Amino acid sequence: KLRKSQRNHVFPCPRKLPIIGNLHQLGAHPHHSLHKLSLKHGPLMLLQLGSVPTLVISTADALREVLKTNDFSNRPSLYAAKRYSYGFLSISFSPYGEYWRQARKVCILELLSVKRVQSFSKIREEEVANLISGIKDTCFSSKSVNLSKVLQDLSNRIVTRVTFGDGIAARGYGNILEESQRLLGEFWVVDYLPWLGWIDALTGLRKRLEKNFKELDEFYNHVIEEHMRGGSADHEPCDLVHVLLQLHKDPAYGTTFSSMSHIKGIIMDMFSAGTDTSSATLTWIMTELIINPRAMAKARDEVRKIAGKKGKVEEHDLQDLTYLKLVIKETMRLHPPAPLLIPRETTETCVIQGSKVPPKTRIIINARAISLDPNTWDNPEEFRPERFIDSNADFRGQDFRLVPFGVGRRSCPGINFALPVVELVLANLLYCFDWELPAGMTKEEMDLEEELGITMHKKIPLVLVPRLFQGNV
Numbered sequence: 020k021l022r023k024s025q026r027n028h029v030f031p032c033p034r035k036l037p038i039i040g041n042l043h044q045l046g047a048h049p050h051h052s053l054h055k056l057s058l059k060h061g062p063l064m065l066l067q068l069g070s071v072p073t074l075v076i077s078t079a080d081a082l083r084e085v086l087k088t089n090d091f092s093n094r095p096s097l098y099a100a101k102r103y104s105y106g107f108l109s110i111s112f113s114p115y116g117e118y119w120r121q122a123r124k125v126c127i128l129e130l131l132s133v134k135r136v137q138s139f140s141k142i143r144e145e146e147v148a149n150l151i152s153g154i155k156d157t158c159f160s161s162k163s164v165n166l167s168k169v170l171q172d173l174s175n176r177i178v179t180r181v182t183f184g185d186g187i188a189a190r191g192y193g194n195i196l197e198e199s200q201r202l203l204g205e206f207w208v209v210d211y212l213p214w215l216g217w218i219d220a221l222t223g224l225r226k227r228l229e230k231n232f233k234e235l236d237e238f239y240n241h242v243i244e245e246h247m248r249g250g251s252a253d254h255e256p257c258d259l260v261h262v263l264l265q266l267h268k269d270p271a272y273g274t275t276f277s278s279m280s281h282i283k284g285i286i287m288d289m290f291s292a293g294t295d296t297s298s299a300t301l302t303w304i305m306t307e308l309i310i311n312p313r314a315m316a317k318a319r320d321e322v323r324k325i326a327g328k329k330g331k332v333e334e335h336d337l338q339d340l341t342y343l344k345l346v347i348k349e350t351m352r353l354h355p356p357a358p359l360l361i362p363r364e365t366t367e368t369c370v371i372q373g374s375k376v377p378p379k380t381r382i383i384i385n386a387r388a389i390s391l392d393p394n395t396w397d398n399p400e401e402f403r404p405e406r407f408i409d410s411n412a413d414f415r416g417q418d419f420r421l422v423p424f425g426v427g428r429r430s431c432p433g434i435n436f437a438l439p440v441v442e443l444v445l446a447n448l449l450y451c452f453d454w455e456l457p458a459g460m461t462k463e464e465m466d467l468e469e470e471l472g473i474t475m476h477k478k479i480p481l482v483l484v485p486r487l488f489q490g491n492v
């Protein structure tokens with residue numbers, strides 16, 4: 020029971036409008052708007068987004084303080100997420116509870132374990148080799164490369180091959196998966212003002228979702244049936260659908276993956292969480308490097324020294340690429356692909372710093388604002404990978420200062436899958452080519468505008484000119 024003083028104490032809240040509360044203040048870039056509001060109102064604000072009370076956390080200290088007494092491991096029930104996760108059977112959207120615990124455990128032990136990720140090294144190396152050879156062709160015709168596009172295709176191909184196997188990946192699946200990602204990132208009125216949810220039908224969003232979901236479901240059914248018939252079952256590495264079907268048959272896991280919907284829910288995790296995040300990270304890294312030629316030269320020299328004259332960077336070289344890893348960390352500090360992570364939700368009334376937070380309050384952790392806090396970072400806006408040389412700041416989910424992969428129990432289980440992809444692709448891009456801006460463009464003209472859907476992309480595609488480096492063979 021709360022003391023009277025606790026009942027009266029409230030978190031700061033920007034001025035609200037009737038019905039919509041603070042929704043109008045989110046704008047097109049909620050992570051920026053919320054950051055700005057936090058500078059005025061404080062690192063813990065309780066906003067009213069439509070009818071949803073929302074606690075926004077904007078500094079590492081506030082995050083540490085909040086998570087000291089509360090875990091906030093529950094997720095809110097969001098409309099599109101519910102549909103695409105077959106009623107919250109995915110790991111990312113399932114509520115905190117036994118199913119989430121079991122599914123996440125299985126995911127970490129069986130799907131995204133170090134051993135499993137290693138088993139996919141051939142896929143990564145083949146896809147990187149294809150990427151490099153495609154860019155080499157561009158060099159010979161003196162053209163520029165739309166890196167945003169080729170990196171997104173690469174990331175999609177790797178996750179598709181790993182999840183479905185080569186046969187299905189080669190046949191393609193049109194725009195079905197991309198459309199589902201777009202719809203997951205849309206603004207759904209029903210998630211903020213449930214009684215006005217009919218507006219989503221009026222705007223055509225629901226129809227789009229139902230159409231896309233039907234296509235996606237048919238596609239998943241087809242993939243599963245093919246695997247059951249033995250299509251891609253017996254060749255190595257074993258793809259994730261095959262692993263999931265084995266787990267489905269295994270009495271030890273029987274209750275966790277008891278139906279095909281459970282399997283489809285987990286497949287959805289791989290695509291919604293695993294594709295755009297890696298390609299957005301790579302695009303932001305190349306953007307920062309082209310703006311910061313000194314860092315580009317340092318990373319490139321390191322890669323060329325370590326890989327020598329063997330013509331490509333291999334996975335076992337990655338452990339020696341110290342500066343490259345700092346570049347990745349610094350880019351993820353400045354451009355976390357999910358700047359507001361995935362929202363959490365309180366399950367019961369709790370008290371934070373003497374203020375009462377009601378049940379079903381949405382919790383938003385502003386990773387981007389945390390990265391820009393001058394009390395944590397010197398010159399936070401500056402791109403300076405060297406800042407990590409003497410710092411133990413880590414992004415694996417335990418350090419409140421750096422949370423691009425989230426924090427605590429709900430932090431990203433895909434980090435060991437994502438990092439080898441990001442590192443291998445980046446290392447080979449720097450090893451094989453010198454990168455330049457298109458003729459007539461200066462780095463000052465480089466546009467850093469963002470677009471936030473399910474992940475935060477560079478709005479204007481990154482187009483650069485590759486020059487083949489001949490000194491590595």
Ligand code: HEM
Pocket residue numbers: 110111112123131288289292293294296297300355356357360361362422423424425426427428429430431432433434436437
């Ligand atoms: C650079 C790449 C990636 C970034 C930046 C990233 C970031 C994140 C973030 C911010 C969250 C939410 C964490 C939180 O609420 O605290 C998350 C959750 C998740 N990610 Fe990733 N992710 C990446 C790659 C991947 C990959 C490759 C996979 C799988 C193949 C994956 C699977 C998941 C899953 C299943 C969750 C939900 C965890 C849960 O709710 O328990 N992610 N990720």
